[in-house]
Amino acid sequence: MNKNLWALPLLAALATACNSTSTNTAGADGKPDLLYAALDTTVAPGDDFFSYANGTWIKNHPIPASESNSGIGIEVQKEVYGRLRQTSIDAAKANAAAGSNQQKIGDFWAVGIDSLKADKLGIAPIKPELDRIAAMKTAADVPGVIAHEIPLGVRALIGPRVGQDDKNSDKMALYLHQSGLGLPNRDYYFNTDTRTKNIRRSYVRHVANTFKLLGQDSTTANANAARVMALETALARSSRKLEALRDPYKNYNKMTLAQLDKLTPGLDWKTWFAQMGATNVDSVIVGQPEFYQMVGQLLKTKPVDDWKAYLTWQVTREFAPTLSQPFVDESFRFYGTTLRGAKAMRPRWKRVLDMEEDALGDALGQLFVKEYFKPEAKARYDTLVKNVVSSFAQHIQNVDWMSAPTKVVALDKLHKITPKVGYPNKWKDYSNLTIDRSSLTANVMRANQWQYNYQLNKLGKPVDRTEWGMTPQTYNAYYNPSNNEIVLPAAAFAVPTLLDADADDALVYGYAGASTIGHELTHGFDDEGSQFDAKGNLHEWWSKEDRKRFNERVAVIVKQFNGYTLLDSLHINGKATAGENIADLGGIVIGLDAFKKTKQYKEGKKINGLTPVQRYFLGYALGWQMHVRDESLASQLLTDVHSPAQYRVNGPMADVPAFYEAFGVKPGQKLYIPDSARVKIW
Structure with a gap:
């Protein structure tokens, strides 16, 4: 139940802002304004809010030949690769103690980057x-x-x-x-x-x-x-x-x-x-x-x-x-170009870093959080989580389709959700994983074997509910129904080119509060997550009448998304994407009410002509700032439970009354849905 699929970026918060080709138009206080700089004002918000919010950025960021998409994840990824590359180079030169994490990172990198050796080995x-x-x-x-x-x-x-x-x-x-x-x-x-x-x-x-x-x-x-x-x-x-x-x-x-x-x-x-x-x-x-x-x-x-x-x-x-270059080329030709539409292969060093992340993610994570996720940032997002949870509790209490007894159980489940913010308190121990310079293939095999044994070793033992399923340098997040937890890696809060201290609350509440925190919380109560109770067990805790009323609303959102056509004739699978679409809509309305309690909302001051609520919605759209090659989009429609980025913005926005008010959406505009036909769940 992930936020998105564009993984592996680094948190820029409180670190040095990364380089970008975009112009960050400044507000009256002189701070960069990513939201205003990305706007395409030739598009009416009520016709296509995604393009209005992100259009100029997309025009200025063509998809690199080596990628299947260009987006906010790719931009943040530029920094993660640069930093992890230097970490790996330093480790390879360090003559580190045998068996240490640094030795393993260094050896994985050194043999991985050695294409001549791979070609010789065949x-x-x-x-x-x-x-x-x-x-x-x-x-x-x-x-x-x-x-x-x-x-x-x-x-x-x-x-x-x-x-x-x-x-x-x-x-x-x-x-x-x-x-x-x-x-x-x-x-x-x-x-x-x-x-x-x-x-x-x-x-x-x-x-x-x-x-x-x-x-x-x-x-x-x-x-x-x-x-x-x-x-x-x-x-x-x-x-x-x-x-x-x-x-x-x-x-x-x-x-x-x-x-x-x-x-x-x-x-x-x-x-x-x-x-x-x-x-x-x-x-x-x-x-x-x-x-x-x-x-x-x-x-x-x-x-x-x-x-x-x-x-x-x-x-x-x-x-x-x-393996050797002919195998790499042939694999890329089909899986990279035919399926994803990439025109050129990514540099070898990036591909090796991806494999290194899979093999030694926690070892890299320890180095990452020490330098790049400062206590001030963690405190800000710990507080943000609490505020969004409080807002969700109010929404549960106020919905008209859930009975009072079910609300009691729902609130109990909500308050028992464990938030994991930033990074784990304990790290995986790689001491029995052998990494050397024999071959990249051998290291990948041994890392896969280590991970397999690590998982298999859990059978018959108590569940470790402290464990994380993502590394802190991953630009993603998830809700785990079995643990009734939301896991929010540090990098999930990253905004490229912007220091955390320069991000106003409207942006942060839309970007992190709605599209990440509120989204993941709502997964605990979507069409799938709602079937698990507060202890993480598959168990029906709703009354039949509540479930019926809920399913009636889900059917409306399924129908809405089934109606979206892409690439001339392909459709979103409304049923397969229902959980994510519910979570997107829920995250927006829950995050908005949390934002309304902030000083910025209450003061109501405009930044670059944008009201706080407008900036909130633009902050949400920032989370889906991307465009994708047709081949990759066609594959996503068949294989992914997430709707394409454009409809993760336009779809839920069409159901949010406050969006209509903020941007003056009127009948006749493309996103307009009569109030009686809009989806309202939370």
């Missing part, structure tokens, strides 16, 4: 895995090989993970989810529009080209690519659609191992789990039983040559970005 780093696959004699050997590959990070056939039991949040459970596809999700295998059919054809060519890089002749490579596509299509046929994956009850099917064996005749799950390191497992939560029925059937009916082709592809696909 496929050697994955050769043992390819040999293991080639040595399979019958399909009976397949589960054992998969058990070896999954801990290394290969998403082959099945999707095990460890997480809190949705119906018993004090216990860690083993889950099985649908997995194993090389395309982003099932719809790519079946949609009949021209764009998707072209992607399918390109995918098969990409798989064949990868096999050729491994040394297969054209005939063999093409035959194996067809095998891969046929097997993945069978898996996709039994995979659930994006919107179906959001129903927590239907995706919770707890089974004993005997029941799981019965679901998939011929498979011995106890042995298979033991091969994956999961011993003493007595039950498992299966997300999509029909998918695992297909897994069992395929393991009985597909010949071993099909599995050799499939697993060879999955291993190579996973590690191609770490």
